[in-house]
Amino acid sequence: MKVTVIGCGYLGATHAACMAELGHDVLGVDTEDAKIASLSRGEVPFFEPGLSDVLRRNIDAGRLRFTTDYDEAAAHASVHFLGVGTPQQQRSHGADLSQVFGAVESLVTRLHGEHLIVGKSTVPVGTAAELSRRIAVLTAGDEATSIELAWNPEFLREGFAVEDTLAPDRIVLGVDPARTDSKAEGVLGELYREIFEAGVPFVRTDWPTAELVKVSANAFLATKISFINAVSELCEVVGGDISTLADAIGYDARIGRRFLNAGLGFGGGCLPKDIRAFVARAEELGVGDSLAFLREVDAVNMRRRTAMVELIENACGGSVLGANVAVLGAAFKPESDDVRDSPALNVAGQLALRGARVTVFDPKAMGNAGKLYPTLRFAESAAAAAASADVVVVATEWAEFVHMAPEELASTVARRVIIDGRRCLNPETWRAAGWRYLAIGSRSEP
Numbered sequence: 001m002k003v004t005v006i007g008c009g010y011l012g013a014t015h016a017a018c019m020a021e022l023g024h025d026v027l028g029v030d031t032e033d034a035k036i037a038s039l040s041r042g043e044v045p046f047f048e049p050g051l052s053d054v055l056r057r058n059i060d061a062g063r064l065r066f067t068t069d070y071d072e073a074a075a076h077a078s079v080h081f082l083g084v085g086t087p088q089q090q091r092s093h094g095a096d097l098s099q100v101f102g103a104v105e106s107l108v109t110r111l112h113g114e115h116l117i118v119g120k121s122t123v124p125v126g127t128a129a130e131l132s133r134r135i136a137v138l139t140a141g142d143e144a145t146s147i148e149l150a151w152n153p154e155f156l157r158e159g160f161a162v163e164d165t166l167a168p169d170r171i172v173l174g175v176d177p178a179r180t181d182s183k184a185e186g187v188l189g190e191l192y193r194e195i196f197e198a199g200v201p202f203v204r205t206d207w208p209t210a211e212l213v214k215v216s217a218n219a220f221l222a223t224k225i226s227f228i229n230a231v232s233e234l235c236e237v238v239g240g241d242i243s244t245l246a247d248a249i250g251y252d253a254r255i256g257r258r259f260l261n262a263g264l265g266f267g268g269g270c271l272p273k274d275i276r277a278f279v280a281r282a283e284e285l286g287v288g289d290s291l292a293f294l295r296e297v298d299a300v301n302m303r304r305r306t307a308m309v310e311l312i313e314n315a316c317g318g319s320v321l322g323a324n325v326a327v328l329g330a331a332f333k334p335e336s337d338d339v340r341d342s343p344a345l346n347v348a349g350q351l352a353l354r355g356a357r358v359t360v361f362d363p364k365a366m367g368n369a370g371k372l373y374p375t376l377r378f379a380e381s382a383a384a385a386a387a388s389a390d391v392v393v394v395a396t397e398w399a400e401f402v403h404m405a406p407e408e409l410a411s412t413v414a415r416r417v418i419i420d421g422r423r424c425l426n427p428e429t430w431r432a433a434g435w436r437y438l439a440i441g442s443r444s445e446p
């Protein structure tokens with residue numbers, strides 16, 4: 001089948017490549033020339049394991065192309081996926097929908113005949129209804145044109161984007177409740193046939209439910225992380241072990257162990273912005289109290305970053321002024337080069353503001369980190385970052401940091417002090433090699 005994918009960022013580029021992988025004839029559309037040029041060459045403009053292989057394979061097979069031209073998009077297909085960004089607004093913390101509205105207007109004004117637009121972006125509840133009103137205005141008087149709008153939210157994780165798109169936990173489809181002639185389910189059934197054949201659960205619902213499913217899932221994950229981090233604040237005071245506690249409560253299948261890793265907390269382009277937009281939308285709708293707890297989820301999360309900085313200060317004798325601090329990790333999580341709202345970089349920045357000489361190393365995110373924090377120093381390897389360090393901080397749990405040899409690192413540092421911001425190291429191994437080991441979520445040594 002022929003499809004277009006409007007918006008070729010993380011979500012759109014992955015979706016376009018994966019739709020082509022399923023055998024469809026795909027045209028990716030974006031307004032950014034550089035992005036389209038790079039994707040057309042088969043180069044993914046961000047780090048995502050496996051994605052460039054899928055991209056190249058399908059470009060070579062002639063099933064995948066990219067363009068900045070909306071006329072071409074309108075002519076290419078009658079099914080159009082919408083995967084543009086919905087960033088956080090500076091003031092209100094609500095979602096900025098200008099890209100969604102802009103893309104739909106650019107497309108719809110060029111469409112003739114029957115078309116299906118399938119929204120994939122994470123949007124505030126009520127967006128599909130608003131878009132539908134706008135589409136009706138844009139097509140008023142054109143009897144020959146009929147545009148259906150459906151919402152099919154995306155649940156992919158960075159680092160697992162291809163896997164999550166081709167083998168998702170579920171597929172959710174929200175359709176216009178007032179429409180009796182909806183074709184969306186049939187079309188998606190055909191487009192995703194291979195995925196459905198693998199037995200993936202399917203939830204057919206209305207627009208607001210589909211929109212809410214997506215933000216609720218992210219809000220729940222964020223709540224789980226902040227829950228364990230809140231309890232870790234008690235462990236820090238009484239000397240309990242938060243990792244053992246998480247194991248123990250996680251054995252209860254109703255709770256589950258995943259997303260109960262205490263540490264520096266959540267960051268990235270989704271969880272933080274999504275919970276804030278969810279709260280903002282609830283307030284707009286007059287039910288702010290219902291989601292007021294998400295403000296606390298956010299506050300607990302942000303507090304972890306300050307707690308980490310204080311832990312590092314204490315390890316340096318009360319102040320980091322003039323101290324050499326190696327920060328290992330800049331990406332918001334491993335297997336990603338994304339530094340948006342990264343807890344690791346936030347900590348590095350706070351330390352620099354307090355007068356530390358901070359040297360950062362990350363296996364993939366150095367370029368992005370340098371653009372965001374040009375004043376930090378960057379090293380070529382973990383060992384180089386740790387040279388003459390008074391304290392080494394693990395801020396993102398990349399496998400190469402988890403498996404670092406304490407003896408090797410010991411020869412380059414000024415003092416053997418390691419601070420585990422992700423509770424990913426084995427304390428015994430480090431202590432046995434003569435290091436002072438401290439972790440966020442544990443009581444500090446006297």
Ligand code: UGA
Pocket residue numbers: 122154155156157158159218221225258259260261262263264265266267268269270271332333
């Ligand atoms: C998240 C969701 O997991 C996806 O399902 C969703 O589709 C996506 O947002 C989105 O809305 O697009 P992602 O932002 O890629 O995916 O990252 P996660 O794997 O969810 O991790 C988020 C943050 O939580 C990271 O900073 C990670 O370090 C942190 N985290 C995760 C913890 O601090 N503790 C944990 O136990 C798990």
